[in-house]
Amino acid sequence: MGLLSLGTPLDWHESKKLNEHVRDNGITQLINIFKQHARSRNNNRFYWGDEIEYMLVEIDDEARTARLAIDRDYILSDLSDPDKPDSYLKATEKNVSFHPEYGRYMIEATPLKPYDGSSLSDYTYVEENIRDRRIVSQSELPPTIRPLTLTVFPRIGCETFTSPPAKPIGPASQSLFLPDEIINRHARFPTLTANIRKRRGRKVAINLPIYPDINTKLIDDSIPHRDLFSSDEEAFLGASKPGHVYMDSMGFGMGASCLQVTMQASDISEARYLYDSLAPFTPILLSLSAAAPIFKGFLVNQDVRWNVISGAVDDRTFIESDVEPYAGYDFFGGLDVDNQTKEHLINLGGGRGVNGDRVINNYGDTNLKTVDSKPIQKIPKSRYESIDAYLSDRTYSKKDSYFKEEYNDIFSPINKKVYDRLISNNEFDHNLAYHFAHLFIRDPLVIFSERVDQDNSSENDHFENIQSTNWQTLRFKPPALYPEDMTESQLQDKPGWRVEFRPLEIQLTDFENAAYSVFVVLLSKAILKFQPDFYIPISKIDENMEIAHRVDSVLNDKFWFKNGNLCKLENKDFAGYDLSWFDRFVNKGNDTLASENVYVNGYVSNGTMDSVKSRSGSIKGELCNESKYTTDAIINGNHEFPGLIRMIVKMIATELAPDLPQCPDTDSDLARKMLRIQCYLLLISQRASGKIPTIAHWLRSRVLTNPLYKKDSKISDSLAYDLIKDCEKVSDLDGSKDPQLLKDYFGESFASYLCAHTS
Structure with missing residues (x-):
């Protein structure tokens, strides 16, 4: 949750006087970061980690109530304090780290040390680590208070919650x-x-x-x-x-919870390509992880929390949003402007002229300025939103560039002063300079008086002040600044160029959260291995974000995606790499094997998949750069596109497991790991196809079929208790408590498998 400095935070009316100071010094720090790392950080290992946010829920079975516990946040300090070894060692010995979040009832947990993306074992260890986080936090709490991974508490904002x-x-x-x-x-x-x-x-x-x-x-x-x-x-x-x-x-x-994954790339160029390649999947995986159909005690006509959190931190004034103010309210909100500027606005027609053509342009040139000369611009999005521009893959030397400037096709204002300063530095090309100049249109929201003056050669808090409060679907994360006397080998041990994947909704079970985390990371590994072209216009991604909010969008809607024939991936190259590959790896059988050791039965002789019908809904006729596809087609493939699952399976077979012994003992550790990864991918595959409902669909169904529900779209206190109890049972993955509940949640066959294979 951003930068947690110690000290005295300044009220807005004081801190806004220092806005330009923070921006100027933040850019100096960014330039110094690039000087220190842009060329020297090469061949970093593919490390990764996940962040999971829990809600502490007090469940009173006698009173039939569920409440958010706001007086148990002491466990955060206990678990993070070396002076309290009884608690602290519980976490560290399990490779777990706990962090504060916005809500007093929330805790964030991550692995203490990152996972190794080249290690097959770490892809199954993540579930163990996630499970340990829940166990450790629960050990610090009374049994009536449960750390649950709820995206939204159903009655937050209602009376007595x-x-x-x-x-x-x-x-x-x-x-x-x-x-x-x-x-x-x-x-x-x-x-x-x-x-x-x-x-x-x-x-x-x-x-x-x-x-x-x-x-x-x-x-x-x-x-x-x-x-x-x-x-x-x-x-x-x-x-x-x-x-x-x-x-x-x-x-x-x-106060909502989510699941985030951060990956370290080999170098800055690889990080840029990965950032761009993951961008089109942000709305698709938001839809696929949907888990939030209830807000403030109401059943709502959408399935995810993204636009809620976007609105929750939207600090734009009326003029920046280009909307009329409420009666008696100021166009400029809390911005520091003089009377001349206000008169200038009146001459423009009371603010009606604030748009990309008349008052400002894409570079932020305008006659409207704050007292410290920062242009006042129309800003189309909240600071918590989908990304506004690609970083470009042109420096990624392993292939020809796929990026075209026309893909950055939305109005995205920048700080022209910042852009000019960065573009004049040899470390920044246009796209990188544009990216950071866009982030720096924002003001710092919290400034600590003790951190106003910093050493720009070794500290980067001013940069992070702006960087960490631009909460977008993806975050491009540069390394930190380190002392100049650090050797190159010492720097290699510090975090490098990273990409954070941010749109996922938190899932109810440790298994699901591990599955989604592993899926994102394996997809990233597959992207880097096969180097596909997934670029589509940013405007299409924005449209997809709107689609992802719809009820059951994963089943009922189609998303803009690169035309499958143009992704630089051939179906024939992925023949045999479906989910049954894991069974063939683990089990001996009479299946026919091709020369490259992949199964060919069920596929036509030329390698294309004859059993897969077209489900894309793509535009017929002239080949278009992008078409509309179902989530099923994107994840599981169709006649045009092999699908993400096959990409991942082939990457595992050819990169993570090429030297491992095939047909191991079915009770061996290797066999169990392979089948667990298969199960993670099967969950994603069947959520995409509709065989397993999303959490949002399941929660909505639990409401609509509960006898306490009055068909009025309201969630009563007692109905919320029932929902929380259902979530608690599902979280434990214990079918003996309520086997039918798990079958409703996962589907009968999948629930049976999990109960049989989950200790």
């Missing part, structure tokens, strides 16, 4: 629904909450469509009339929308 109870009267968020007591105690978090509101000039406003049922009143009747803060009236001035659930606090988004 915390333990102990707290009232929504806090000055940081000024929320009508969320008490400040849910916010992490570290000074950064309430300051972040307040400064977003103060910069924005009003509270955040998130509106989700209510799921329509036969008794549904398409109105959010939970909005109270209150006059504690002047912002209380915003819901009735236009912040809330008819037919939508209204949420007004950062906690609704940053």
Whole structure:
């Protein structure tokens, strides 16, 4: 959760005076990072790690209630404090590290040491490590409080959803629904909450469509009339929308949980290619991991949390969003502007002219400036959104470049001053300079008074202040700055050029979270091995992000994707590398083997797959650069495209396992690892095909079929308890508690397999 400095955070009205200081010094630090690492960091190992966020839920079976526990955050300090060895050693001895998150009821856990992407064993060890995180955290808690991997707590923002109870009267968020007591105690978090509101000039406003049922009143009747803060009236001035659930606090988004994966590339060029190649998959895997159909006690007409968290940290003012202000509110919000600038706006027509043509252009040139001369621009997206531009693969020397400038086809403003400074430096080409110049249109949200002055040759907190508060679907992560006297070999032991994959929703079980993490990393390895061309216009990715929010989008919708014939992948090259490859690796049999030791039965003689029918829905006729495909076709393949599963299986067969003994004893460690990886991929494959429902689909079904549900789109306290109990049982993966529940969740055959193979 960003940069956690120690010290005194400045209120927005003080910190905004230092905005340009942070940007200027942050860019100096970035330039120094590139000087230190851009050319010297080569041939780094493919290390990776995952981040999992838990919610501490107090379950009272006697009272039939489930509440978010906001008074147990002491376990974070205990598990991270070497002076408390009884707790600390539990974590370190299990290779687990715990970190604070936005919510006081949340904990984040990662491996203490990264996994080795070249080690087959580490792809199965990750599940053990994830399981240990839950076990260690549970050991610090009473049995009534469970660390659950819920994407969203179903009744967050409703009356009495915390333990102990707290009232929504806090000055940081000024929320009508969320008490400040849910916010992490570290000074950064309430300051972040307040400064977003103060910069924005009003509270955040998130509106989700209510799921329509036969008794549904398409109105959010939970909005109270209150006059504690002047912002209380915003819901009735236009912040809330008819037919939508209204949420007004950062906690609704940053208080949700997700799964993130970070991978270290060999060098900066490989990291850029991997970043670009993964971009088209961000909405597809968001859809495939969907787990959030309930917000603030309402069943909503979408399946994921992305737009909620996007709105929750949207610090744009009215003028930057290009919308009319509420009556009596300032266009400029909390920006520091003089009267001349305000008069200039009036001359432009009261703000109506703020657009890409009349007032600003793609480089941010404008007559509207803050007091410190930063241009005031139209900003199309929140700082938590999908990426705005590719980094370009032109420096990736292993192949010809696939990138074309026209793929960066959306309006994406930049900080022209930053761009000019970076482009004049030999380490930055246009695309890299553009990427960072776009990030640096943002203001720092939290500045610590003790960290205003830094040594730009060895510290990079000012850069990270901006970098870490641009929460996009992917994050391109440079190394940190290190002392100049460090040797090249010493630097190699420090984190290098990394790519963070951020859109995944958290899953209920350790098995699923391991499966999604492993899938992303194996896909990344396969991309680097086979070097496909997955570029599509950024505008198509943005459209896909909207599609991914829809109910059951993984089943009902199609996504823009590179035309399968243009991906630089041939179906015939992946024949035989389906999920049955694992069975053939482990088991002896009479299957016919081709000269390259792959199964050919079931495939026509020319190597194409005769059993796979076209499910792409691609545009017929003239070959187009991109077409619309089902998730099933993208994951499992069709007549045009081998699918991600086959890419991954062939990568495993030819890179991770080429020298391993085939047909090992079925009870051997190697056989168990192979079959576990097969099971991870099978979960992804069957979620894509619809054989296994997404968590969002399963949760919605549990609501709609529960006798406590009144067909009014509302989740009562008792209904929420039932849902949490179901989630708790599923999380344990213990079919003996409720075998039918697991069958409903995973499907009968898959549930039976997991129960038989999960200790």
